[in-house]
Amino acid sequence: MRSETRTEALWQFGSYIFLLTIVVLVLIPLYWMLVAATIPQSEFFSWPPRVIPGTQWFANFQALQENVNFVRSIGNSIFISVSYTILSLILCSMAGFAFAKYEFTFKEPLFYFILATLVLPIQILIIPLFLLMVQIGWTNSYLAVILPWAANPLGIFLMRQNMKAIPDSLLESARMDGATEFQLYYKIALPTMLPSLAALSIILFLNQWQAFLYPLVILQDPQMYTIPLALAELVGQQRVYFDQIMVATSLAVTPIFVVFLTMQQYFIKGILSGSVKQ
Amino acid sequence: MATIDITNLCKAFGDGDEQVIAVEDFTLTIEDGEFLVFVGPSGCGKTTTLRCIAGLEDATDGSIEFDGLDVTDQRARDRDVAMVFQNYALYPHMTVRKNIGFPLRLSTRQSSDEIDAQVEDVASMLGIVELLDQKPKELSGGQQQRVALGRAIVRDPEVFLMDEPLSNLDAKLRSTMRTELQELQQDLGVTTAYVTHDQTEAMAMGDRIAVLNDGQLQQVGTASEVYRSPTNEFVASFIGSPSINTFTATVDGNVLDGPGGFEYELANSGPVDGLDEVRVGIRPEDMTLESEGSMPSHVTVVEEMGNENFLYAEMGPVDLTARIESKMHPEAGMAVDFGFEEDDLYLFDVNSSESLKTKTSETDVEYEEYVQADH
Numbered sequence: 001m002r003s004e005t006r007t008e009a010l011w012q013f014g015s016y017i018f019l020l021t022i023v024v025l026v027l028i029p030l031y032w033m034l035v036a037a038t039i040p041q042s043e044f045f046s047w048p049p050r051v052i053p054g055t056q057w058f059a060n061f062q063a064l065q066e067n068v069n070f071v072r073s074i075g076n077s078i079f080i081s082v083s084y085t086i087l088s089l090i091l092c093s094m095a096g097f098a099f100a101k102y103e104f105t106f107k108e109p110l111f112y113f114i115l116a117t118l119v120l121p122i123q124i125l126i127i128p129l130f131l132l133m134v135q136i137g138w139t140n141s142y143l144a145v146i147l148p149w150a151a152n153p154l155g156i157f158l159m160r161q162n163m164k165a166i167p168d169s170l171l172e173s174a175r176m177d178g179a180t181e182f183q184l185y186y187k188i189a190l191p192t193m194l195p196s197l198a199a200l201s202i203i204l205f206l207n208q209w210q211a212f213l214y215p216l217v218i219l220q221d222p223q224m225y226t227i228p229l230a231l232a233e234l235v236g237q238q239r240v241y242f243d244q245i246m247v248a249t250s251l252a253v254t255p256i257f258v259v260f261l262t263m264q265q266y267f268i269k270g271i272l273s274g275s276v277k278q
Numbered sequence: 279m280a281t282i283d284i285t286n287l288c289k290a291f292g293d294g295d296e297q298v299i300a301v302e303d304f305t306l307t308i309e310d311g312e313f314l315v316f317v318g319p320s321g322c323g324k325t326t327t328l329r330c331i332a333g334l335e336d337a338t339d340g341s342i343e344f345d346g347l348d349v350t351d352q353r354a355r356d357r358d359v360a361m362v363f364q365n366y367a368l369y370p371h372m373t374v375r376k377n378i379g380f381p382l383r384l385s386t387r388q389s390s391d392e393i394d395a396q397v398e399d400v401a402s403m404l405g406i407v408e409l410l411d412q413k414p415k416e417l418s419g420g421q422q423q424r425v426a427l428g429r430a431i432v433r434d435p436e437v438f439l440m441d442e443p444l445s446n447l448d449a450k451l452r453s454t455m456r457t458e459l460q461e462l463q464q465d466l467g468v469t470t471a472y473v474t475h476d477q478t479e480a481m482a483m484g485d486r487i488a489v490l491n492d493g494q495l496q497q498v499g500t501a502s503e504v505y506r507s508p509t510n511e512f513v514a515s516f517i518g519s520p521s522i523n524t525f526t527a528t529v530d531g532n533v534l535d536g537p538g539g540f541e542y543e544l545a546n547s548g549p550v551d552g553l554d555e556v557r558v559g560i561r562p563e564d565m566t567l568e569s570e571g572s573m574p575s576h577v578t579v580v581e582e583m584g585n586e587n588f589l590y591a592e593m594g595p596v597d598l599t600a601r602i603e604s605k606m607h608p609e610a611g612m613a614v615d616f617g618f619e620e621d622d623l624y625l626f627d628v629n630s631s632e633s634l635k636t637k638t639s640e641t642d643v644e645y646e647e648y649v650q651a652d653h
Binding site: 167169170172173174175176177178179180183188191192194 | 332333334353354355357359360361363364365367369370371372380381384385429433
């Protein structure tokens with residue numbers, strides 16, 4: 001009995017050491033990014049490497065701002081990501097609700113068709129989409145970045161799976177209480193789906209926040225650049241602005257941390273919900 | 279309050295070869311203010327019928343009228359019907375107060391103060407005022423049940439529909455809620471259709487009982503009618519607990535000959551005239567232990583219930599159940615003889631299962647007469 005608890009304790013100790021090592025390995029580059037953002041580029045490759053942050057952050061930021069108007073890019077990224085997330089949440093939850101709770105002709109084939117689009121790589125879609133946007137005259141617009149991806153197949157799939165867990169009697173009961181079909185959606189289905197919506201919103205937001213290839217093609221005006229595009233600008237043919245890149249990336253990952261840390265409980269709940277029958 | 283007329287209602291699911299007929303040619307009138315119970319084994323179409331009345335299922339054929347107004351094609355939300363579901367279907371994200379007030383906020387133009395007042399009235403009627411600010415998941419099954427009732431009552435609907443509302447409660451709570459529900463329905467006087475698979479619940483609660491089987495209405499009547507005068511063998515065996523004993527006997531003039539040495543001479547052979555065979559039914563509570571009865575049997579199991587004993591016995595190949603006094607406890611393996619009164623005998627047609635003879639014993643005994651008689 002005693003030896004068993006000892007082995008158990010040893011195992012636990014071992015696994016903590018293992019996890020701690022991984023955490024350190026993950027944190028080192030992040031920490032280096034923060035340090036590197038505060039030192040001049042000349043010290044960038046010094047040996048031994050700097051571990052104490054310097055005082056150059058503001059100067060680096062100013063250079064960045066003059067170089068690529070980074071504040072504007074942050075604004076663009078926030079506007080695009082937030083409006084994309086909201087629009088996509090609405091569309092995905094509505095489609096998911098319909099697929100989960102209504103019967104209509106071609107429901108199954110339509111759903112599998114939507115699922116099938118998940119395997120299409122973005123590279124295939126970019127040229128036709130670009131041509132389409134040129135024809136409509138939307139190039140260089142927020143709309144061109146937001147709209148084509150708003151009905152997200154993964155989002156529709158996730159919402160459909162989760163909405164299936166809503167008992168039919170709940171909706172029927174609301175129907176008898178006098179709710180319209182739309183009220184069923186936004187008064188009953190949506191509120192009970194909050195954790196799943198939160199989880200989905202993280203996925204959608206991050207997708208759009210780090211989107212590179214499509215925005216690169218569709219947004220040509222530097223005033224419209226999102227953060228990933230501005231970052232790419234810093235890697236020139238002649239020179240790479242490491243100091244500015246570090247300032248920019250440290251700013252770029254902040255919202256990801258904020259979003260994930262505030263929503264992570266929902267994220268985990270949302271991913272797990274519906275997996276087990278309760 | 280409304281009278282519900284269901285005429286030739288049919289409901290089929292699926293189409294073509296895979297069509298399943300859930301309800302077939304169902305005609306019934308539920309009187310204004312009546313408490314009518316649909317009862318039957320699972321899959322008999324009782325819930326489907328209820329859902330057709332609610333408007334949650336479209337009728338394949340036939341019509342449903344509320345007070346003469348055809349509602350067959352009306353949507354559920356336009357019918358002014360409230361329903362209590364088996365799993366209560368409370369909105370998990372709303373407090374009890376919001377749950378009960380939900381139908382009012384949707385269907386009326388009352389101010390939120392008026393709605394709140396109404397919700398509190400209903401809550402105090404059901405004794406759940408202190409729960410108003412809790413969420414459904416914090417409540418016990420019985421409390422959830424009350425909230426579901428409250429949500430149905432608060433609208434003051436024309437019709438109440440209840441789909442096995444007590445089946446998720448434990449036995450003790452179920453019998454308390456049964457009484458409460460009945461009292462509530464009497465106070466409110468709302469026409470109520472209630473679905474259950476439990477014949478005891480049906481007998482105890484319904485003004486009338488509608489017995490269903492295989493999508494067809496078998497019989498509608500009061501508890502005493504369906505118990506004493508079932509229209510066919512199915513109703514006789516479904517109503518009554520323990521279930522009626524039945525077996526096939528040959529007819530020889532006025533003598534019935536059955537398996538395992540069953541022999542009974544009918545005083546009135548009218549019902550079996552011209553028949554070769556007949557199905558015999560005797561209720562466990564009508565069987566008596568006798569020295570020379572017509573049913574020689576062997577005891578297999580005795581269940582002591584305290585107030586009475588259930589005796590399981592074999593008469594040849596036929597399994598019998600008898601309800602006997604608690605002071606009698608014969609042992610397993612013992613040979614016993616059962617007898618019964620002809621008044622209590624049921625006879626059914628072998629082919630159609632229709633009743634040929636049902637109970638004819640007295641039912642209307644005056645109180646004075648009863649207490650003076652020697653018991």
